[in-house]
Amino acid sequence: MGLIFSFFTVVALGVIVFIGVKAADMRYLFGVIIPYAAFFAFLIGIIYRILQWARVPVPFRIPTTAGQGKSFPWIKQNTIDNPFTSIGVIIRMTLEVLLFRSLFRNTRAELRDGPKLSYGSTKWLWLGGLAFHYAFLIILIRHLRFFLEPVPLPIEIVEALDGFFQVGAPVLYITNLIFLGAVTFLFLRRVVIPQVRYISLAADYFPLFLIGAIGVTGVLMRYFLKTDVVGIKELTMGLITFSPVIPQTIGTIFYIHLFLVSALFAYFPMSKLMHMAGVFLSPTRNLANNNRAVMHVNPWNYPVKAHTYDEYEDEFRNVMKEAGLPVEKE
Amino acid sequence: MANPKPEELARIEYKPPKTGWMDTPAEIRKGMFCHAGKSKSLEYVGLPNPRQWTVMEEDWKLPENWQEIFIEGLRERVNKFRSFRLFLDICVRCGACADKCHFYIGGGDPKNMPVLRAELLRSVYRKYCTTSGKIMGKIAGARELTVDVLKEIWYYAYQCTECRRCSLFCPYGIDTAEITILARELLNLLGLNIDWIAGPVANCYRTGNHLGLQPHTIKDTFDMFADDLETFTGIRVNPTFNRKGAEILVVVPSGDFFADPGTYTTMGELLLFHELGLDYTWSTYASEGGDFGFFTSNEMAKRLHSKIYAEAKRLKVKWILGGECGHMWRVWHQYHNTWFGPMDFLEEPVSPITGTKFENAKSNKTVHICEFTSDLIKNGKLNLDKSRNDDLVVTFHDSCNTSRGMGFLEEPRYIINNVCNKFYEMPPNTIREQTFCCGSGSGLNASENMEIRLRGGLPRANAVKHVVQKYGVNMLSCICAIDRAALTASVDYWVPGTRVTGVHEMVGNALVMKGEKKRTTNLRGDPLPGMEGE
Numbered sequence: 001m002g003l004i005f006s007f008f009t010v011v012a013l014g015v016i017v018f019i020g021v022k023a024a025d026m027r028y029l030f031g032v033i034i035p036y037a038a039f040f041a042f043l044i045g046i047i048y049r050i051l052q053w054a055r056v057p058v059p060f061r062i063p064t065t066a067g068q069g070k071s072f073p074w075i076k077q078n079t080i081d082n083p084f085t086s087i088g089v090i091i092r093m094t095l096e097v098l099l100f101r102s103l104f105r106n107t108r109a110e111l112r113d114g115p116k117l118s119y120g121s122t123k124w125l126w127l128g129g130l131a132f133h134y135a136f137l138i139i140l141i142r143h144l145r146f147f148l149e150p151v152p153l154p155i156e157i158v159e160a161l162d163g164f165f166q167v168g169a170p171v172l173y174i175t176n177l178i179f180l181g182a183v184t185f186l187f188l189r190r191v192v193i194p195q196v197r198y199i200s201l202a203a204d205y206f207p208l209f210l211i212g213a214i215g216v217t218g219v220l221m222r223y224f225l226k227t228d229v230v231g232i233k234e235l236t237m238g239l240i241t242f243s244p245v246i247p248q249t250i251g252t253i254f255y256i257h258l259f260l261v262s263a264l265f266a267y268f269p270m271s272k273l274m275h276m277a278g279v280f281l282s283p284t285r286n287l288a289n290n291n292r293a294v295m296h297v298n299p300w301n302y303p304v305k306a307h308t309y310d311e312y313e314d315e316f317r318n319v320m321k322e323a324g325l326p327v328e329k330e
Numbered sequence: 331m332a333n334p335k336p337e338e339l340a341r342i343e344y345k346p347p348k349t350g351w352m353d354t355p356a357e358i359r360k361g362m363f364c365h366a367g368k369s370k371s372l373e374y375v376g377l378p379n380p381r382q383w384t385v386m387e388e389d390w391k392l393p394e395n396w397q398e399i400f401i402e403g404l405r406e407r408v409n410k411f412r413s414f415r416l417f418l419d420i421c422v423r424c425g426a427c428a429d430k431c432h433f434y435i436g437g438g439d440p441k442n443m444p445v446l447r448a449e450l451l452r453s454v455y456r457k458y459c460t461t462s463g464k465i466m467g468k469i470a471g472a473r474e475l476t477v478d479v480l481k482e483i484w485y486y487a488y489q490c491t492e493c494r495r496c497s498l499f500c501p502y503g504i505d506t507a508e509i510t511i512l513a514r515e516l517l518n519l520l521g522l523n524i525d526w527i528a529g530p531v532a533n534c535y536r537t538g539n540h541l542g543l544q545p546h547t548i549k550d551t552f553d554m555f556a557d558d559l560e561t562f563t564g565i566r567v568n569p570t571f572n573r574k575g576a577e578i579l580v581v582v583p584s585g586d587f588f589a590d591p592g593t594y595t596t597m598g599e600l601l602l603f604h605e606l607g608l609d610y611t612w613s614t615y616a617s618e619g620g621d622f623g624f625f626t627s628n629e630m631a632k633r634l635h636s637k638i639y640a641e642a643k644r645l646k647v648k649w650i651l652g653g654e655c656g657h658m659w660r661v662w663h664q665y666h667n668t669w670f671g672p673m674d675f676l677e678e679p680v681s682p683i684t685g686t687k688f689e690n691a692k693s694n695k696t697v698h699i700c701e702f703t704s705d706l707i708k709n710g711k712l713n714l715d716k717s718r719n720d721d722l723v724v725t726f727h728d729s730c731n732t733s734r735g736m737g738f739l740e741e742p743r744y745i746i747n748n749v750c751n752k753f754y755e756m757p758p759n760t761i762r763e764q765t766f767c768c769g770s771g772s773g774l775n776a777s778e779n780m781e782i783r784l785r786g787g788l789p790r791a792n793a794v795k796h797v798v799q800k801y802g803v804n805m806l807s808c809i810c811a812i813d814r815a816a817l818t819a820s821v822d823y824w825v826p827g828t829r830v831t832g833v834h835e836m837v838g839n840a841l842v843m844k845g846e847k848k849r850t851t852n853l854r855g856d857p858l859p860g861m862e863g864e
Binding site for chain 1: 435
């Protein structure tokens, strides 16, 4: 249900723009108003969500320790997977965010007759996830050329590297292939692996379809339904300088692409995609394992009712005395 | 016990049902759950909504406004625990956690995949705490909190042992233990505890330990230990209780006072302390290192353990030494300092034998007995005869909590390697930070839920079986009282013939003491290797 719903929602988004631009000529709406609205929804939404998390206290220091903790000098500590200091935490978080270290550990359990359980290393999800995120990042960086004039050298370099294997003109970017491949992989594993299909919600399919559709429209625009790139740059520069213009030469495909991107931006803060920001706040990863050496303060720590020693002795004084145990009151 | 044969139980179907999980009501099945908490246990500690209710009965006698209580409790907790809110928000359902859970591996119930176990509560959170869930309902993964949903949350919150293995593999560090801990807290608002937890909690509150041992009984138990030890070693140990002015307060899990083979661990510790001439005391008031309050609510956990520090203060000890126990050490290590600190009435712990400062415990002033002992061995303070354990071919089970909540991996291994000659590790994906739960942690080691315990115990037991077949291992060592009880049942079923021991039992066996008689038996009274005829 989630799959079909998500698929048709994304199709509907495309159809809306198609009709809106082709039939009703609402270029200003789709080229200016919606992108602005989506961008600000994204910005405000993300800040709101992060503040919402940040405002909730971290009552306890609960790192998941993934290696030997700090002990005696003669026991070698795993300073990355079980950090004792902030520097260790920074390294752990950097590896987590940039290289998905936890996912790299992934194993696959297999039960054979006997019974015999074995756990093989499996890196496909890690690799697919990493490919997807990095391809996305590079594509995003490449897109900065539409918002900067002149185009800065670093972006030119990224483009040059990305288009290293020049195949015809226009240049074929490797990241485009990787990106579409990775999205397809992430979608297929969701459908093919029974367990993953079972846990998947509309909220999992929708962003995949949306992002996939963004990729497809982008590729179509670049390689097949050539649009007026100069016109597009005019539009994007207009947006960023707050003096929007709508060149009439831009094809509908661009508006579909832009609208899907806008949809992604608007949807982002209320979705699971917020894991991008959330991972930085995860208490099992971003805290040092030094609980016994440094006191972690819980802002809402409150006194609790306990059974006092006096109450205990009052109940058991006689048997304690008989057993020869010391008592406070005779 | 009417459990099926191991080969039958190990026929596991991993294919999820055809109907979606929201449309597949939980089938509450005997053997998988623990009895309901008794009202008198809840009343004794003042937990809300105490009543007699029965799991298999339709009517759980919930308070009239149960829905409101649960949802209000949920809203309160997502504003108190960043972990909870974040983990409810950011899961992408990648499924990396699915086959990391021992209950899923051993049972195949899709709702035991950590991701889905969390979704049970997440769906309710979406419905009542998020805008998209309120508006979009099911399509946003939200659902109404009905009685059936509540029962489902209950059923699966007590099929999670809070072992945190899934959190190791999660790309965002989502920790199902946090979800389960807070789910249980919410269930406890409705009086929905289980007897195996509620009973020990009430006992511990009153008598100082989960088993409900009264002060004179503890004394008697130790007298019996001393008698046995005198028989085995010729040395009379004289432990003291509630003694003011002792340097160190020793607190261990009370299971080690009562249940074999944990008792042998206590006996090993008694021999060690005697040999060192340690100035220490036991307490009958603070006679529990473990904390079943932790399986009830954060507040209950704190209420039970505040005794340890009250007692340390009353007896004016310098620091606290803690015994071999898993969840106990998660609580001591990750929670105590926050609950009870600053510990300005204690001193930074220093070993009186070696002079070693326990730098990593300088603020909380509690030291793990394996830290204490490994330091002794490293400094050559113990005379150990490894050959006394030559009848043992040993492997080591890392407790979930000490490995993933502390990173306590090398200390016990160092000791084991110094007290026995034959030590073999289980496969790498089943030990250290990747260790599997015994199957019965977090208060689930009752007898009525034996099927789920055995299922959850399969991954661990199967790794034991591997080393039994490969190296002839016959002894599974561990540093946890619940392990000692639970693994015994699990290996009896899956790998019959394997026994379970605490690390300090082996220390007690290997320890050559001043003035001891020629030892012919180990601490279990079985002949030492080469002494079978004597």
